[in-house]
Structures are given as C-alpha cells and as structure tokens.
Amino acid sequence: MLTGWRRILNRVIFIPQRYVLGILGLFALANSFTMRVCLSMTITQMVLHPEASEHIVGETCPDPDWAGVVNNTIEETTIPSFQLERRVKYDWSEATQGFLLSAFYYGYVATHLPGGILAEKFGGKWTLGIGLLCTSIATALTPLAVDLGGAVGLFIIRVIEGMGEGPVTPAFVLLLARWVPPSERSRFGAMIFGGAQIGNIFGPYMSGLFLADNGDWANVFYFFGGLGIIWFLFWVLLCYSTPNCHPFISDEEKMYLNKNVTASGLHKKLDPVPFKAILRSPQLWVLVLAAVGHDWGYFTMITDLPKYFSDVLKFNIKETGLMSALPYVAMYVCSFIFAYICDLCIKKRWHSITTGRKIYTTVSSSLPALFIILASYSGCDRVQAVGLFIASMAFMGGFYSSVKINAMDIAPNYAGTCSAFVNGLAAISGIITPYLVGLLTPDQTIGQWRVAFWTVFAVLVATNLVYLIWGSGEQQWWDDVDKLGYPSNWKHGPLKKRTQDLEKKVVHPKHDHSPIHHD
Incomplete structure (x- = not known):
C-alpha cells in the first residue's frame, strides 16, 4: 500500500525535491527569525520610557506623538479592562533590556556544535525540525514566563528559544551539502538563508500591527509560536535528510544529485569528525573571524534597529514595525541578485569559488559598515537615516553568497560540524552587541548611538581584511583524506x-x- 502511494507521488509530484526542501527551508528560517526578533519590537512597549521633558536639544530627537502620552502611561480609557494587567510597564534599564535581548544567543551558541554533530549522525531533517518545534513552543509560552518571573522568566525562556534554534544553521548547511551541487549553492543559500530576511520583514511589520492601538504584546508571541508548530507538520511530511532516503524523489533527480553533489557522505557513512585537523585549520579560523564581523553588524541591526527607530528617531510603534522591515526587504532582494551573479561567474569560470567568496564578503561587510556610519551622522532626518540603513542592509545580502555557505566549500562532508563551529562562535556577537549597545546608549542620544555604530564599523572592516588575505573556497584535505591525502x-x-x-x-x-x- 505504502509503495503504491510512493509510486503515485513519484509520478504526480513534478517539482524537484531539492526545491521543495528549499521552499520549506525558506519558511523555516523566516519563522525562526520572527521568533528571534519579535522581542526587539515588543520590549519597546513593555518598558517605561524617559519623559519627553527630558529631551536634550541637539542630542535627542523630538517626539511628534508625545501629546497623546501623559507621564509615560496611556490613558486607561483606551485599554480594555481585560488587558489592564498586561499593560504593566516594567522599569528595566537600557542595560537590562540589552541583557534580555542578548539572552536568546546564550542558548543559541550553546547548541550549535552539538546540533551540527547530531545532524551528521541522525540527519538534518529531525535535528532541525525538533529544534524549531521546541523554539515555537517556548515562544508561545513567553507571556506566561514573563507573568510568572518578570525579567528572570523572560531571560530563561529566551535562552530556551535560542537552544532550539542553535542547530538550525549547521543542519541546513549539512542538508545543502547533501542536496545541492556546487554550481547551485549560492542560489540555494540565498533561497533558504534569505528566509531570515523574510522573518526580519514579516516579524517587525506584523508585531507593529499587533502592538498598534494598545494591542496586547502577548499576541505577538502566540502568533509566531503557532506558525512554527504548523511549519513543523509540513516539514516532517515533505522533507528528508538525503536524496537517497527520499521516498518520492524522481529517478532523474536522484541520479543527477548522486552524480553532481560532491559530499561523499551522500554515498557512504562518514568517518568520525576530524577535530584534530579542523581545530588546526587556518581556513576555518579565518571563516570564523569573517562570520564574527558580519554577525556583529547584522545582530546589532536586527536587535537594536527597532529601538533606534523608536527611542531615537521617535517613530510610533506601527511606523517602527514598517521602518524596521524595509532594510530587510532590500537585503532579501539583493541576496538573490548577488547569488545569481556569483553562481553565473563560477559556472562560466570567470572567477574561482575563492574569489567569489571574497568579493561578496567584502560587499556584505565593508559597504554596510560605510552606510551605517553615514546613517549615524544623519541626525534626526528620518528619511535620510532610513534610506542609509536600507542601503547598508541591501549590501549585506552578499552574505548568503559568501560567509554563510563557505563551510560547504571547505568541508562538504563535515559541513554540519564546521558550520556549527563557525556560526556558534560568531553568534557570541549576539550576546555581546545588545548588552554593549545598552551600556553605550543609556540616554538614547544620537552621540551615544554614533559611538555604538563606530564600533560596528571597526569590527566589520577589520574582519573583512583578514578574510581577504587568508580566506578560501577550496575543499580542505581533512574533509576527505582518502581522496586528497x-x-x-x-x-x-x-x-x-x-x-x-x-x-x-x-x-x-x-x-x-x-x-x-x-x-
């Protein structure tokens, strides 16, 4: 009976299964990032804000909507009685808010390497799927955690969410190494990992709609947690760890992938992870530094940009959601443009894989650093500031054709472990940057934020220079000793x-x- 259904599906389903994986991967990354970044929006409505009377001329921007606010509270007549308890404002300092925003990354860093090893042992499908299911459930329970434990409860539940998402990137890199030929990697990297930008677009925008007109911030967590649970059901039914274990992949696609995918792990059981050589590999450590630099800038943007728009430029919450989403629209669109150009140039042999990775690492690091600094000097000019932030994130789209997929180039067989190592260490930036920004911007002044942005500039440019000198796109000998010696x-x-x-x-x-x- 089951065999008959598989035969029918084989005939009926004409979409290549690697594209099904890519589409569901896109939704996975999108939902994972909505759950990651939604706190950046909701926290602006959960905390007390400095009174408008404290406005410092020349250092903070005027608030055009202040007339509707009295003593930092919204008039009770605008809030339904059943929401009054939820409307309690928490007196959390900027440093405490930064600490809470960084909580996710404590768990995220901790499960990267175990997640990569589990993916290589048990397959990317279940490692990734169960991880995101745990994050989805924890996201839906966030309001309960805050009600019971306040800041401590929020910190703990965010750490749990991060632990669920830690295996996502290494598992996806491993899945791509098993499913995607080298000439299609940039395209699929942009498709799947570009889903993060869908999350960065959809998350702030939908959060702004939920929070507008005194909406209950708990609904943000219920909504995105519920979407994650629904995604898990489709993932379990339609996606598999390798083409050779997929029950209804076409024979033509299976033959094509077995012929063109370079990872030997597709055809045989891998030897134990060669940690002795991996930890001595300069190419891997250079990739770690490049990833740290990018994540330093990227996490600063996704975590703190909503606060900059809300607390410095004084956009209202609905405008903050829209303005926070626009830079990621640009990043998502440009990620496909860069990916297409990169794949084309590699396929036509106009440049090597190594050269392509270095070109787009520079595009996604040094150029965004320049535009971020220019935005910090735009003062209270909202149009100019938003335009420059959009430009900076547009060029960050080159990340998915460079650093994000470079682990597949240097180690297609152990891509899960290497990606976990790289992304896990790089994600430490997510722990440091929100807390550091909170320390540097206690009064939310333009000058204080400028110092924070100069820090981002220095890290992005320095790490890019190191990668330009020592980065590589070639398979390393320790990835396949039998073949390379x-x-x-x-x-x-x-x-x-x-x-x-x-x-x-x-x-x-x-x-x-x-x-x-x-x-």
Missing part, C-alpha cells in the same frame, strides 16, 4: 584510527608500530 607538513598522526590499525595488520603485522604518515 595528508599535507607534507602534517605532523600529528593519522586522522582515522581504523586506517592506522588496518595498515599495522597488513603492512607491518609483527614489528612496525610507528605512526602512519600519508603523503
């Missing part, structure tokens, strides 16, 4: 214990117990 300067013994034991038995069965060095 050991480098001449490798002095740390064999990577595979069973290879060592086999050679002892066959080549030197009685006398030779020396370590094996491969050419």
Whole structure:
C-alpha cells in the first residue's frame, strides 16, 4: 500500500525535491527569525520610557506623538479592562533590556556544535525540525514566563528559544551539502538563508500591527509560536535528510544529485569528525573571524534597529514595525541578485569559488559598515537615516553568497560540524552587541548611538581584511583524506584510527608500530 502511494507521488509530484526542501527551508528560517526578533519590537512597549521633558536639544530627537502620552502611561480609557494587567510597564534599564535581548544567543551558541554533530549522525531533517518545534513552543509560552518571573522568566525562556534554534544553521548547511551541487549553492543559500530576511520583514511589520492601538504584546508571541508548530507538520511530511532516503524523489533527480553533489557522505557513512585537523585549520579560523564581523553588524541591526527607530528617531510603534522591515526587504532582494551573479561567474569560470567568496564578503561587510556610519551622522532626518540603513542592509545580502555557505566549500562532508563551529562562535556577537549597545546608549542620544555604530564599523572592516588575505573556497584535505591525502607538513598522526590499525595488520603485522604518515 505504502509503495503504491510512493509510486503515485513519484509520478504526480513534478517539482524537484531539492526545491521543495528549499521552499520549506525558506519558511523555516523566516519563522525562526520572527521568533528571534519579535522581542526587539515588543520590549519597546513593555518598558517605561524617559519623559519627553527630558529631551536634550541637539542630542535627542523630538517626539511628534508625545501629546497623546501623559507621564509615560496611556490613558486607561483606551485599554480594555481585560488587558489592564498586561499593560504593566516594567522599569528595566537600557542595560537590562540589552541583557534580555542578548539572552536568546546564550542558548543559541550553546547548541550549535552539538546540533551540527547530531545532524551528521541522525540527519538534518529531525535535528532541525525538533529544534524549531521546541523554539515555537517556548515562544508561545513567553507571556506566561514573563507573568510568572518578570525579567528572570523572560531571560530563561529566551535562552530556551535560542537552544532550539542553535542547530538550525549547521543542519541546513549539512542538508545543502547533501542536496545541492556546487554550481547551485549560492542560489540555494540565498533561497533558504534569505528566509531570515523574510522573518526580519514579516516579524517587525506584523508585531507593529499587533502592538498598534494598545494591542496586547502577548499576541505577538502566540502568533509566531503557532506558525512554527504548523511549519513543523509540513516539514516532517515533505522533507528528508538525503536524496537517497527520499521516498518520492524522481529517478532523474536522484541520479543527477548522486552524480553532481560532491559530499561523499551522500554515498557512504562518514568517518568520525576530524577535530584534530579542523581545530588546526587556518581556513576555518579565518571563516570564523569573517562570520564574527558580519554577525556583529547584522545582530546589532536586527536587535537594536527597532529601538533606534523608536527611542531615537521617535517613530510610533506601527511606523517602527514598517521602518524596521524595509532594510530587510532590500537585503532579501539583493541576496538573490548577488547569488545569481556569483553562481553565473563560477559556472562560466570567470572567477574561482575563492574569489567569489571574497568579493561578496567584502560587499556584505565593508559597504554596510560605510552606510551605517553615514546613517549615524544623519541626525534626526528620518528619511535620510532610513534610506542609509536600507542601503547598508541591501549590501549585506552578499552574505548568503559568501560567509554563510563557505563551510560547504571547505568541508562538504563535515559541513554540519564546521558550520556549527563557525556560526556558534560568531553568534557570541549576539550576546555581546545588545548588552554593549545598552551600556553605550543609556540616554538614547544620537552621540551615544554614533559611538555604538563606530564600533560596528571597526569590527566589520577589520574582519573583512583578514578574510581577504587568508580566506578560501577550496575543499580542505581533512574533509576527505582518502581522496586528497595528508599535507607534507602534517605532523600529528593519522586522522582515522581504523586506517592506522588496518595498515599495522597488513603492512607491518609483527614489528612496525610507528605512526602512519600519508603523503
């Protein structure tokens, strides 16, 4: 019966299954980012704000909507009685808010490497799916956690959300390494990881609508948590870890992928992760630095840009949602443009994979750094500031054709572990930047924010320079020792214990117990 259904699906479903994976991957990243960034919007309505009388001429912008607010509270007549308890404003300092905004990344960093290892052992499908399901449930429980524990409850539930999302990136990089040929990687990287920008667009915009007119902030968490649970059901039914275990992939697509996908893990069981070589790989550490730089700028934008629009430029909450979404519309559109150009140039051999990764790392780091600084000097000119932030995020779209997928280039077989290592360490930026911005901007003045943006500029440019000098897009020897062999300067013994034991038995069965060095 089951075999008959599979045959029918094989004939009826004409969409290549790697595109089904790509589409559901897009929705996965979109929903994961809505759950990640929604607190950036809701926290602006959960806390007390400085009174307008404290406005410092030349340092803060005037609030055009202040006339409707008295002593930091909204008139009770505009709030339904059943929402009064929810309308309690929390007296959290800027530093405390920064600490709460960074809480997600404590869990996110902690589960990256375990998530990558689990994905390689059990498959990307379940590692990713169960992780996002946990995040979705925790998101829906956020209002309850705040009611019960205040700031402490919010911190704990955000850490749990981060733990669920930690395996997402390494699992997706591994899935792409198993499903996507090298000539399509930039395209699929933009499709799936560009879903983050859909989340950054949809999350603030929908949050603004929910929060407008004194809407209950709890509805934001219920909505996005519920969407994540619905996504999980489709993911379980339609996606699989490799083409060879997919029940209704076409024979033509399976043959094409088995012929063109470079990861040997698609065809055989992988050896244990070669941590001894990975941790000594300069190419991996350079990629870590590039990812740290990008994430420093990117997380500052997704976490703190809503606060800048709300507290500095004084957009109301509905306008803040729209203005916060616009830069990510630009980033999403440009990510596909950069991906198409990059894939085309690699396919036509106009430049190498390494050159392409370096070009778009520069596009996604140094150019955004420049526009962020220009935006910080635009003062209270809302149009100019928003325009410059849009330009900065548009160029960050090159990230999905460079740093985000570079782990697949240097280690297609161990892409899950390497991506977990890279993204896990880079995500420490998400812990540091919200708290640092909170410390640097206690009064929410333009001058204080300018210092924060100069910090972003310095990190983006410095890490980009390091990647330009030492970055690589070539498969590293330790990813497939059987095919590529050991480098001449490798002095740390064999990577595979069973290879060592086999050679002892066959080549030197009685006398030779020396370590094996491969050419």
